[in-house]
Amino acid sequence: MQFYGPDPDGQSGFGNYGYWAKDIYKIDPNFGTEQELKALSDELHRRDMVFVYDIVLNHVGPVHNEKTLATFHPFDKPEYINQLGRGNLTFNQYAQGKAFGGESFWPPAQVPRANAWIRDALPLGVSSVRRGVIGPVEEKLLKRRPGPAPLGSLPFCNVGDMVCEGYDEPTTVVGWFYDLGDLNQSHPFVRSELLKWGKYMKNKYHIDGFRLDTAPYVPKDFLSEFQATVGIPILGEVTATNWTFFKSYAPGEAAEEGPVLKGLLNFYLQNMATPGFCGKPFWPGADLNLLKLGEAMRTQFEENPGALNDLNLLGNFVDNHDMQRLALYCGGDMARMRNAITWTMMTQGIPIIFYGTEHFFNLTHPPMWNAGFSTSTAGYALLQSLNNVRKALKLHTANMKLSSLVGFVSVEAVEAHQLVISRHSDRQAFIFLNNYEEHHGPVEYEVGEILPETPEGWVWADAFHGYSVPDISDGAWTTFSRILGLQIGVLGS
Numbered sequence: 264m265q266f267y268g269p270d271p272d273g274q275s276g277f278g279n280y281g282y283w284a285k286d287i288y289k290i291d292p293n294f295g296t297e298q299e300l301k302a303l304s305d306e307l308h309r310r311d312m313v314f315v316y317d318i319v320l321n322h323v324g325p326v327h328n329e330k331t332l333a334t335f336h337p338f339d340k341p342e343y344i345n346q347l348g349r350g351n352l353t354f355n356q357y358a359q360g361k362a363f364g365g366e367s368f369w370p371p372a373q374v375p376r377a378n379a380w381i382r383d384a385l386p387l388g389v390s391s392v393r394r395g396v397i398g399p400v401e402e403k404l405l406k407r408r409p410g411p412a413p414l415g416s417l418p419f420c421n422v423g424d425m426v427c428e429g430y431d432e433p434t435t436v437v438g439w440f441y442d443l444g445d446l447n448q449s450h451p452f453v454r455s456e457l458l459k460w461g462k463y464m465k466n467k468y469h470i471d472g473f474r475l476d477t478a479p480y481v482p483k484d485f486l487s488e489f490q491a492t493v494g495i496p497i498l499g500e501v502t503a504t505n506w507t508f509f510k511s512y513a514p515g516e517a518a519e520e521g522p523v524l525k526g527l528l529n530f531y532l533q534n535m536a537t538p539g540f541c542g543k544p545f546w547p548g549a550d551l552n553l554l555k556l557g558e559a560m561r562t563q564f565e566e567n568p569g570a571l572n573d574l575n576l577l578g579n580f581v582d583n584h585d586m587q588r589l590a591l592y593c594g595g596d597m598a599r600m601r602n603a604i605t606w607t608m609m610t611q612g613i614p615i616i617f618y619g620t621e622h623f624f625n626l627t628h629p630p631m632w633n634a635g636f637s638t639s640t641a642g643y644a645l646l647q648s649l650n651n652v653r654k655a656l657k658l659h660t661a662n663m664k665l666s667s668l669v670g671f672v673s674v675e676a677v678e679a680h681q682l683v684i685s686r687h688s689d690r691q692a693f694i695f696l697n698n699y700e701e702h703h704g705p706v707e708y709e710v711g712e713i714l715p716e717t718p719e720g721w722v723w724a725d726a727f728h729g730y731s732v733p734d735i736s737d738g739a740w741t742t743f744s745r746i747l748g749l750q751i752g753v754l755g756s
Contacts, residue, residue, distance in 0.1 A: 280584065281294070281317065282319050282443075282476055283323070283324035283325060283443065284319060284322075284323045284324055284335075285323070285324050285334070285335055285336070286335065286336040287336070287337070287460055288336065288337075288460065288463075289336075300468055301467075301468060301469075304468050304469045304470070305469070308469065313471035313472060314468070314469065314470050314471050314472075315470070315471065315472040315473065315474050315498070316464065316468065316470045316472075316473055316474070317473075317474045317476065318461075318464070318473050318474070318475055318476065319475075319476045319477065320446070320448070320457055320475065320476075320477075320481050320485070320486075320489065321440060321445065321446060321476065321477040321478075321480045321481050322439070322440050322443040322444055322445050322446060322477070322480075323335055323338055323443065323444045323446065324443060324444070325441075325442050325443060325444075326344065326358050326442065326443070326444035327355075327358050327359055327442060328354075328355045328358055328359070329341060329354050329355055329358075332344070332358075332444065335444075337452075337456050338444075338446060338453060338456070341354040342447070342450060343446065343447055343450055343452065343453050344444045344445060344446065344447060345437040345438070345439070345445040345446070345447045347362075347433070347434065347437045347438050348362040349362060350362070358442070358444075360442075421502065421503065421504075422435055422479040422480070422501070422502060422503050422508070423479065423501075423503030423504075423505040423507075423508030423509065424503070424504075424505060425505060425508070435479065435480060436479075436480060436481070436482055440477060440480060445480075448481060448482055448485040449482070449485075454485065454488075457485075457489065458488065458489060458492045461473075461489055461492060461493040462492060462493060465493050465494075465495055470495065471495055471496075472495050472496045472497065472498065472526075473493065473495065473496075473497045473498070474497075474498050474500070474528070474578070475497050475498065475499045475500060475524070476500050477500060478499030478500050478501050478512055478524065478527075479499075479501050479502075479503065479508075479512065483511075483512070483523050486499070486512070486523050486524055487521065487522055487523045487524075490522070490523065490524050490525060491522075496525040496526050496573075496576050497524045497525055497526065498524070498525075498526040498527060498528050498576065498578045498613075499512050499513065499523075499524045499526070499527050499528065500528050500530075501527055501528070501530060502530045503530065503531070504530070504531060504534045506531060506562055506563075509527070509530070509531045510567075510570050510571055511523070512524055512527060513525060513526055513527045513571050513572045513573075513576070514570070514571070514572060515569040515570050515571045515572045515573075516569045517567070517568065517569030517570055518569070518570060522572070524572075525572050525573060525576055526572070526573060526576025526577060526578065526613075527571075527576070527577055527578070528577075528578040528580070528615075529577040529578055529579045529580070529612060531559060531563060532556065532559050532560060532563065532577075532579065532610075533579070533580055533581060534546055534549070535549045535555040535556040535558075535559045536556050536581055536603065536606060536607075537581045537582065537589070537592055537603065538550045538551070538552075538592075539551070539552060539553045539555060539556040539682075539698060540553070540581070540593065540599050540600075540602050540603035540606065540696075540698045541581075541589070541592040541593035541594070541596075541599050541600075541603060541698075542592075542593075542594070542599075542698075543591075543592040543593075543594075544586075544587075544592060551679070551680070551698050552679045553677055553678070553679060553680065553681065553682040553696070553697075553698060554677055554678065554679055556677075556682065557674050557677030557682055558677075560610070560672070560674050560684070561674050563577075564611060564671065564672050564673070564674075565673060565674070574611050574612065574671070575611065575612060575613070576612070576613065577611070577612035577613065578612060578613045578615045579606075579607050579610055579612045579613065579614055579615060580607060580614075580615040580616075580617070581603045581604070581606070581607050582617050582620075583615070583617055584617065584628070587627060588617070588619075588620075588624050588625055588626065588627060589603060589604070589617075589620060589623075590623045590624060590625040591625050595623075595625065596700055596701050597623075597641070597701050598697075598699060598700060598701040598703070599698055599699075599700065599701075600623060601645055602696045602697060602698060604616070604620065604642075604645060604646070604649070605645075605649060605694065605696060606682070606684075606694075606696055608646070608649040608650075608653065609649065609652075609653070609658070609684070609686065609692075609694045610672055610684065611670075611671060611672035611686070616646065618631055619631060619634065620642060620646075621640055621642035621643040621645075621646055622634045622637070622640055622642060622643075623640075623641075623642050648727055652692075652726050652727065655726065656670065656686060656692050657670070658670060658686060670686045670687045671686070671687055672684055672685070672686055672687075673685045673687070675693065675713050676709075676712075676713055680697055680698055680699060681695070681696070681697045681706075681708065682696045682697070683695050683696070683708065683713055684696070691715075692726070693710075693713065693714060695708050695740070705741050705742065706741070706742055707739055707740065707741045707742075708739065708740045708741075708742075709738065709739055710735050710738060710739065710740045711735075711737075711738025711739070712738075714735070723735065
């Protein structure tokens with residue numbers, strides 16, 4: 264159960280995602296009923312699919328005073344909420360942002376804007392952002408907000424950005440996320456109640472895995488205990504591009520630290536993939552440059568064995584509900600969108616496709632029913648084709664029960680406009696990707712030094728075009744296909 268619509272004090276905007284928890288044991292009636300959630304879980308399992316449920320352990324809904332907090336369940340007392348820098352203030356004063364002389368309704372905050380990368384030591388009005396745009400309203404709020412960085416600058420850094428001047432890890436962990444009451448997981452009641460709730464949800468709704476919102480804002484020792492308690496894989500939302508920081512939330516056998524989560528949403532690659540294929544959102548050196556993505560993939564998949572708990576429990580994506588749509592980032596260019604989607608579906612891990620991608624939605628959150636749930640769109644056909652290839656290569660076993668069966672990935676070749684990756688299981692595939700525009704002419708791939716020789720009687724075939732046999736006798740592959748934006752070779756008879 265969450266706040267739906269404007270918050271009671273009218274200060275926090277409109278909430279409809281499910282992240283403003285009010286009663287963690289109730290289902291928001293705007294979404295459905297307990298019986299409908301159980302039915303959804305049963306139907307997914309009947310189709311041999313897994314049920315991943317999105318949860319929040321970091322915070323509850325907007326809290327501006329003790330009266331509002333008293334309506335929450337079960338975390339209805341100030342002692343259950345972190346109060347960094349409260350000093351002699353009353354709880355109401357603190358919740359209204361009076362700590363450190365603040366004038367806004369935010370207490371000492373973890374971030375000023377969800378998923379924003381805001382560099383310190385920049386003059387006001389000059390913003391370096393990873394996603395979105397800091398506009399006049401945000402700048403006004405930032406100017407009023409004190410924080411670990413000097414006043415007069417943009418005061419907050421992204422999680423794990425250790426080189427960002429003023430970055431403060433304690434504020435990240437125990438500060439508030441905007442005005443959302445930050446849960447104190449060190450309090451015995453909060454800790455035990457969250458652990459009990461995790462097991463309750465898993466068992467009642469037969470959940471196979473959790474997607475964990477705002478993971479790096481929660482103490483690691485609690486994340487580790489929660490993961491061990493629920494048993495099922497958790498994919499943590501860790502938005503960092505710092506490899507050392509990112510991997511520390513799902514460390515593998517080669518890591519010095521102990522276990523935390525089993526999996527991660529793969530922001531480490533997404534930050535290079537979306538601009539690499541589309542040109543937006545801005546990331547230094549990655550705009551329409553696949554070299555950054557190739558380097559990051561080699562770091563993650565090839566050069567650091569055992570650094571992560573399970574490479575098959577990485578959730579890969581190129582857009583999500585906190586971002587603009589892929590169609591906006593790619594400027595509506597079909598070839599670039601298809602290449603980005605193909606990378607998502609064919610790289611190692613669990614592919615995550617945001618609803619409406621099959622319609623190439625260019626609005627952030629349009630209702631799906633307006634599109635008529637059509638299964639005849641070009642995007643639907645693309646995803647269907649990609650799924651068929653995944654099944655042929657046995658990559659479709661990349662789920663939370665059979666992840667050990669999935670073939671690994673290698674970066675075979677990369678330059679600014681082309682990326683070639685291979686997948687290896689009991690069959691072998693090479694995926695040829697590019698970021699050229701739709702109206703670009705023929706694309707030539709140098710395959711002579713990439714493709715291994717085939718056994719006698721076998722040939723390389725194009726799995727996305729009826730397993731036709733391309734002419735690669737001169738060591739090059741020229742294709743005019745702009746429908747899929749890729750070619751894939753599968754070893755077959």
